[in-house]
Amino acid sequence: MTVHLGALSRSRRATKRPLLDVVAEVLLAQPGASLAEVAEFAGISRTTLHKHYATRDELVRAVGQRATEIWEQAVDRVADEPGTKAGLRQLLAAMIESGPQLTFLWRNPALDEDNELTRRYIDVENRCLAVLDRARKEGVLAATTPDWWLLQTLYALVYTAAESIQFGKLAPLDAPDLALSTLLNGLGAPATGAGSGKPDKGESE
Amino acid sequence: MTVHLGALSRSRRATKRPLLDVVAEVLLAQPGASLAEVAEFAGISRTTLHKHYATRDELVRAVGQRATEIWEQAVDRVADEPGTKAGLRQLLAAMIESGPQLTFLWRNPALDEDNELTRRYIDVENRCLAVLDRARKEGVLAATTPDWWLLQTLYALVYTAAESIQFGKLAPLDAPDLALSTLLNGLGAPATGAGSGKPDKGESE
């Protein structure tokens, strides 16, 4: 039951990107892909793949580890930023850029089995939250939003933006701004006469 | 390689809910679950499961069909609503309620193979969009947001809310309002002082 991996197939193959990145994408598009398929799309033989990662489980965990690593670096890059809109924008940009890896991480409950990975996950999530908290204290984010909802919404927007980019609907350079604006202001009609200048028709509830 | 389905297992088992609903949840938590596992969590024998749906593919497609059906009904229920906040709230409520089914639908690229299902999917998505469009014309939603971003954001919020409910973080009755508020206003700090104006501290970007 080979489901086509469509757009992925030819373009990415045989390029010299980090192996685990390719694996993450394949396994994301086709969670049930066989190791033979994964190897093919990575441009190596199944034997070689097995030599690097003895079992499928080991491979999946390696991808998870790398995804976490990438996330950690993304958060680190904005750790010193003040809690401003610009800081948030940078966090979003960094996370959206790593969209596939993060999505892989978020979508694989099986990774929870790995204790060290779970520890690092919780850790980086907390650091992520710390950034958001700073923005909250700066008055950029609403003070009343619960932590978990803030985080989940952030994840959701990162995921959506990354997916839109992959589908070609969204220009990579537009993504951070769009996501940030949606996160902060939502998609409701701007308040009439408000700061962002949009003289509109009357309020309409 | 049995990964535990944790919270799902005992509580739901053997209850008399529609079979396909249980299947959707199991297959969502554990996409690689064997039919034996699926049957067990549905509280029936594998033989019986096979009698209803001859092959795994057929089962998956049936779940997809049902998910689409549920979505159609949810949209139908608000099709006559005017494009007000209340109307949007109802759409969100209906969709969040069907969270697991919709998530299953959104996450299974394999379902695209089914032409009829794809047709119905596109159709209900368009009707969904029509509801949003009406809200846009009423000035509830920003006029400038592209259709696809609006839809994707809606999906993201529905998914996030449903997941939060499943994790016990969010009370089902609170979900629609939280999602609606996030969709319309985002999570930024509310405008200070005036009703909707924004005489704020220095802009930070």
Add this chain to the structure above:
DNA sequence: ACCGAGGTGAACAGTCATGTTCGGAACGGT
């Protein structure tokens, strides 16, 4: 008491992914 519908457990053949082994090719360094 009979009967049919729907459910069950046991068993079986077929298929496929997995993990492993091995002989050999290619390549770079010495």
Add this chain to the structure above:
DNA sequence: ACCGTTCCGAACATGACTGTTCACCTCGGT
């Protein structure tokens, strides 16, 4: 020219899941 490393293709044993069959049970209706 030699050697170690790395990759490769082929082949194999194993195990898991699948789909199917069959004999049996257990109800509810007649």
